[in-house]
Amino acid sequence: xxxxxxxxxxxxxxxxxxxxxxxxxxxxxxxxxxxxxxxxxxxxxxxxxxxxxxxxxxxxxxxxxxxxxxxxxxxxxxxxxxxxxxxxxxxxxxxxxxxxxxxxxxxxxxxxxxxxxxxxxxxxxxxxxxxxxxxxxxxxxxxxxxxxxxxxxxxxxxxxxxxxxxxxxxxxxxxxxxxxxxxxxxxxxxxxxxxxxxxxxxxxxxxxxxxxxxxxxxxxxxxxxxxxxxxxxxxxxxxxxxxxxxxxxxxxxxxxxxxxxxxxxxxxxxxxxxxxxxxxxxxxxxxxxxxxxxxxxxxxxxxxxxxxxxxxxxxxxxxxxxxxxxxxxxx
Amino acid sequence: xxxxxxxxxxxxxxxxxxxxxxxxxxxxxxxxxxxxxxxxxxxxxxxxxxxxxxxxxxxxxxxxxxxxxxxxxxxxxxxxxxxxxxxxxxxxxxxxxxxxxxxxxxxxxxxxxxxxxxxxxxxxxxxxxxxxxxxxxxxxxxxxxxxxxxxxxxxxxxxxxxxxxxxxxxxxxxxxxxxxxxxxxxxxxxxxxxxxxxxxxxxxxxxxxxxxxxxxxxxxxxxxxxxxxxxxxxxxxxxxxxxxxxxxxxxxxxxxxxxxxxxxxxxxxxxxxx
Numbered sequence: 001x002x003x004x005x006x007x008x009x010x011x012x013x014x015x016x017x018x019x020x021x022x023x024x025x026x027x028x029x030x031x032x033x034x035x036x037x038x039x040x041x042x043x044x045x046x047x048x049x050x051x052x053x054x055x056x057x058x059x060x061x062x063x064x065x066x067x068x069x070x071x072x073x074x075x076x077x078x079x080x081x082x083x084x085x086x087x088x089x090x091x092x093x094x095x096x097x098x099x100x101x102x103x104x105x106x107x108x109x110x111x112x113x114x115x116x117x118x119x120x121x122x123x124x125x126x127x128x129x130x131x132x133x134x135x136x137x138x139x140x141x142x143x144x145x146x147x148x149x150x151x152x153x154x155x156x157x158x159x160x161x162x163x164x165x166x167x168x169x170x171x172x173x174x175x176x177x178x179x180x181x182x183x184x185x186x187x188x189x190x191x192x193x194x195x196x197x198x199x200x201x202x203x204x205x206x207x208x209x210x211x212x213x214x215x216x217x218x219x220x221x222x223x224x225x226x227x228x229x230x231x232x233x234x235x236x237x238x239x240x241x242x243x244x245x246x247x248x249x250x251x252x253x254x255x256x257x258x259x260x261x262x263x264x265x266x267x268x269x270x271x272x273x274x275x276x277x278x279x280x281x282x283x284x285x286x287x288x289x290x291x292x293x294x295x296x297x298x299x300x301x302x303x304x305x306x307x308x309x310x311x312x313x314x315x316x317x318x319x320x321x322x323x324x325x326x327x328x329x330x331x
Numbered sequence: 332x333x334x335x336x337x338x339x340x341x342x343x344x345x346x347x348x349x350x351x352x353x354x355x356x357x358x359x360x361x362x363x364x365x366x367x368x369x370x371x372x373x374x375x376x377x378x379x380x381x382x383x384x385x386x387x388x389x390x391x392x393x394x395x396x397x398x399x400x401x402x403x404x405x406x407x408x409x410x411x412x413x414x415x416x417x418x419x420x421x422x423x424x425x426x427x428x429x430x431x432x433x434x435x436x437x438x439x440x441x442x443x444x445x446x447x448x449x450x451x452x453x454x455x456x457x458x459x460x461x462x463x464x465x466x467x468x469x470x471x472x473x474x475x476x477x478x479x480x481x482x483x484x485x486x487x488x489x490x491x492x493x494x495x496x497x498x499x500x501x502x503x504x505x506x507x508x509x510x511x512x513x514x515x516x517x518x519x520x521x522x523x524x525x526x527x528x529x530x531x532x533x534x535x536x537x538x539x540x541x542x543x544x545x546x547x548x549x550x551x552x553x554x555x556x557x558x559x560x561x562x563x564x565x566x567x568x569x570x571x572x573x574x575x576x577x578x579x580x581x582x583x584x585x586x587x588x589x590x591x592x593x594x595x596x597x598x599x600x601x602x603x604x605x
Contacts, residue, residue, distance in 0.1 A: 056445050067343045077348045079448040090443035092367070094374045106363045107449050135374060151443065156341045187339045
């Protein structure tokens with residue numbers, strides 16, 4: 001039997017689509033009452049992993065347990081314990097917000113009176129009362145997400161899956177979403193969320209698993225991860241592209257890390273543990289006669305996390321969408 | 332926003348967990364999904380165009396265009412054409428089941444249904460249930476149009492009600508074919524195309540508009556094996572004379588066979604995808 005305080009346990013989860021191993025043996029352990037973040041670029045397998053644990057997809061290999069209940073054999077029990085908020089709002093577009101919540105309440109086994117009361121309360125809770133009767137076609141992205149989350153909370157589930165809860169939201173709406181998620185945690189929920197934003201995982205999650213090409217490449221608390229990838233990221237633009245290789249060697253020597261070179265932009269990127277080392281670096285560069293036109297130190301982006309963890313950038317070759325949003329450090 | 336009670340959780344240990352769905356719950360869930368279908372109709376009334384405009388326009392068109400040529404005058408053509416139009420519109424409206432099911436399954440809301448502890452069959456059963464309302468509307472409107480044009484069926488109210496009920500039952504049976512197409516097809520438009528391929532021969536190769544005697548022998552044979560012909564004859568018998576004949580039996584037999592073949596097939600494929 002499993003330890004009772006695991007909300008989610010996954011052993012070697014595998015999902016294959018054609019010849020694409022979308023999820024290739026993922027192990028996950030999420031403690032009850034914690035927030036767990038799956039961090040990775042598009043197409044890394046985050047959504048597929050979550051869909052298997054939420055009983056929406058059947059695993060091709062491995063096993064998953066939710067509060068000790070198998071996601072395949074006891075799927076119906078698992079569905080009584082979870083709330084799922086999808087990447088694309090899983091609500092009925094043709095109906096109003098109130099009708100959506102009423103229907104999902106009824107399907108959750110509430111009586112007509114209870115369903116009406118619960119819908120009103122949730123609309124209030126998520127600031128949707130004014131828009132309750134309008135059809136969803138006129139809803140903004142943020143309103144849709146809020147309604148979606150409200151629908152996931154009808155049964156007051158002890159475990160909530162949030163698949164990219166803030167992707168595509170403007171900064172203000174994102175901050176509101178974060179506040180809501182924090183309130184959920186305060187009420188005792190366990191949350192498993194996926195995100196493309198390093199910052200989001202950092203802000204919300206107690207533990208983070210970094211996923212790339214269907215496997216977990218790193219796992220730990222936000223602080224543990226940061227220790228491995230560096231607290232900040234250095235960006236250097238050179239005056240003369242001929243100095244690129246030489247400058248890269250200097251950076252790697254002083255910062256003791258791999259540096260990424262973008263020749264077209266005459267740019268070098270590297271993670272760094274302490275901004276103090278910039279001084280040493282600049283002195284060495286001047287000594288070697290390498291002119292620098294631009295220098296900045298930022299929080300690391302997801303791209304740099306991948307560079308550090310996998311030794312290569314988070315390439316888009318196996319992603320669904322070619323361009324990727326990499327705004328990890330800005331909110 | 333400070334109201335914590337609504338988002339408070341109920342831990343697993345305090346829940347009564349069951350891994351089975353009772354028959355009672357399956358029926359309840361199906362009716363809730365049926366209610367969802369009705370709500371959708373209310374929100375998008377254009378969904379009802381086929382079952383409202385078609386009975387009105389087709390009845391007018393066919394009656395006045397063919398009436399004189401086939402029966403000598405409009406009045407004596409009505410007992411032939413009204414059951415014919417009825418069959419055509421109601422059966423055609425059953426094809427919407429497939430397209431709507433496909434569209435629904437492609438939407439995000441279907442994920443939500445799959446993640447809820449409801450009977451797996453409920454979204455399918457609910458869709459089929461809600462569509463009977465459409466058949467009812469089409470049936471009522473066609474008879475009402477006929478009545479306006481002077482159609483006075485001899486079977487009286489009882490005969491007309493029985494004929495309408497028969498029509499709705501058969502349309503529901505036929506909708507299983509379209510539900511099947513909806514489940515196996517990849518896009519809603521391909522469902523629509525296939526549905527038309529089935530509907531056209533089924534409704535036109537029948538006695539819906541023209542007496543069978545006027546057709547060539549080989550065609551007569553085809554028309555007479557078409558269950559829709561028997562359905563239309565049964566509707567005419569019921570409406571005109573309130574008589575139950577062999578055609579009624581044949582029509583119901585055809586409906587039963589359709590359901591017996593396509594219901595288990597559709598449900599099995601649907602459950603695999605759901």
